[in-house]
Amino acid sequence: MEFALPDCSDVASIGEYALKRLNTIIDAYEAFLNRVRGTDDLSFHLVLDLLAAETHQRADLQAALADQGIRTVALAPGLTDTPVPTVWVCDLAPG
Numbered sequence: 001m002e003f004a005l006p007d008c009s010d011v012a013s014i015g016e017y018a019l020k021r022l023n024t025i026i027d028a029y030e031a032f033l034n035r036v037r038g039t040d041d042l043s044f045h046l047v048l049d050l051l052a053a054e055t056h057q058r059a060d061l062q063a064a065l066a067d068q069g070i071r072t073v074a075l076a077p078g079l080t081d082t083p084v085p086t087v088w089v090c091d092l093a094p095g
Contacts, residue, residue: 012065015061015064015065018061019058019061019065022057022058022061023058025054026051026055026058029047029050029051029054030051032047033047033048033051
């Protein structure tokens with residue numbers, strides 16, 4: 001994976017960068033779940049909880065960006081209906 005910092009003077013680029021990183025994490029969790037499904041119940045459920053939390057963080061960030069009229073990247077479907085507390089803080093208010 002290539003490491004690059006977003007343009008920190010632009011809220012949209014920071015949000016886009018965060019969404020791309022969340023998608024990478026979510027894809028890895030989904031691949032892991034597919035690999036251990038039915039063979040390792042403990043790992044499956046632990047990673048499922050992690051996946052749910054990351055998916056909710058992604059949804060929160062998408063909503064925050066949408067409220068500001070900022071375009072978001074195309075995302076794969078996730079577990080958006082699983083209730084998980086979220087601690088993602090994103091203040092996109094100008095100034």
